[in-house]
Amino acid sequence: MLFLVPANFLPYGYGDIVNPSSDDGSSEAIFLQQPFKYFGRTYNQIYVNNNGHLTFTQALSAYVPYLNAGIDIIAPLWTDLFNVNGGTISYREDTSSAVLAQVTQAVNQYFPNVPFTATSAFVATWDSVPYITGGGVVTFQVVLTCSSFLLQAGYDTVDSVNSFTIPAASAPELSYSSNINVNGRWSFRVDGSLNLPANFLPFGDGDVVNPISDDGSSEAIYLQQPFKYFGRTYNQIYVSVGL
Numbered sequence: 001m002l003f004l005v006p007a008n009f010l011p012y013g014y015g016d017i018v019n020p021s022s023d024d025g026s027s028e029a030i031f032l033q034q035p036f037k038y039f040g041r042t043y044n045q046i047y048v049n050n051n052g053h054l055t056f057t058q059a060l061s062a063y064v065p066y067l068n069a070g071i072d073i074i075a076p077l078w079t080d081l082f083n084v085n086g087g088t089i090s091y092r093e094d095t096s097s098a099v100l101a102q103v104t105q106a107v108n109q110y111f112p113n114v115p116f117t118a119t120s121a122f123v124a125t126w127d128s129v130p131y132i133t134g135g136g137v138v139t140f141q142v143v144l145t146c147s148s149f150l151l152q153a154g155y156d157t158v159d160s161v162n163s164f165t166i167p168a169a170s171a172p173e174l175s176y177s178s179n180i181n182v183n184g185r186w187s188f189r190v191d192g193s194l195n196l197p198a199n200f201l202p203f204g205d206g207d208v209v210n211p212i213s214d215d216g217s218s219e220a221i222y223l224q225q226p227f228k229y230f231g232r233t234y235n236q237i238y239v240s241v242g243l
Contacts (some may be wrong), residue, residue: 008106009125010094010102010103010121010123011099012092012127013088013090013125013127015092016090016091016123017090017091017092018088018089018090019089019090019091021046021083021084022050022084023050023062023082023084023117023132024051024063025049025050025083026047026049026059026060026061027047027048027059027091027211028047028052029045029046029047030046030047030048030093031044032045032093032122033044033095033120034093034119034120034122034182035146036144036146037146038056038072038074039072041072043056043057043072046122046216047059047143047209048089048124048144049061050081050083050089050129051063051077051078051081052075052077052078052079052126052140053073053075053076053078054073054074054075054076054124054142055071055074056072059074062082063078063081065078067081074144076126076140076141076142076181077126077140079138080132081126081132081138082129082130082131082132083129085128085130085134086128086129086130086137087128087129088126088127088129089124089125089126089127089130090123090124090125090127091123091124091125092121092155092206093121093122094120094121094122095119095121095122098137099123100118100119100120102123103118103121103143104116104117104118105147105183113167115167115173118145118146119146119147120146121143121144121145121188122143122144123141123142123143124141124142124143125139125140125141126139126141127136127139130192137160145233153165153174154166155165155188157171157229157232158232161230162230164188166186210239210241213241214241215241216237216241218239218240219238220236220237220238221236221237221238221239222235222236223235223236223237
């Protein structure tokens with residue numbers, strides 16, 4: 001999510017959908033081509049509300065800012081605006097290469113340690129919208145961006161108390177990364193103790209092979225000896241195909 005100052009606005013206007021002129025109004029539900037993840041929740045729709053905020057589950061007419069609203073909200077400028085008297089409130093979901101390149105460059109600049117390539121940018125712009133008090137107009141823009149990673153490696157527990165994602169955005173990058181100084185090898189100890197290095201064991205001869213299947217998995221594999229995983233004990237396991 002990026003709040004952009006006027007000098008760095010993304011293009012807007014051409015091809016945008018414009019909110020109707022309405023006091024305390026809103027857009028209809030806008031269905032997103034790519035879901036947006038917001039602090040652990042994933043949304044497939046969004047609302048652009050005239051009074052300077054975005055919501056996900058319902059439109060919001062409130063013009064007085066307050067916390068503990070009971071809904072997820074993004075407010076680039078929450079105030080009482082009145083587009084009946086002029087100005088334009090518009091939005092679009094942009095997947096053009098030029099816009100995605102600009103957004104990717106900005107995110108990489110602000111978060112250099114996070115591998116990120118934008119695959120979608122939702123752009124909402126309030127252009128010269130008057131305050132209801134008549135005290136001038138305001139222009140601002142908010143951009144919600146996300147990235148679809150085709151590769152993710154690591155582990156996560158059922159309560160996410162213990163989790164780790166290897167910071168690699170592609171298979172080649174993964175093959176040259178390591179936490180044990182051996183390219184392509186990552187080692188984790190998952191019984192609650194510190195990580196210890198380990199090398200591949202022999203494989204192939206005598207192994208059970210997963211069936212060929214897109215996004216498939218093994219059947220439940222019952223373990224001869226229970227496996228302890230961060231305080232929980234499992235008697236079975238699945239081997240999933242992944243990407």
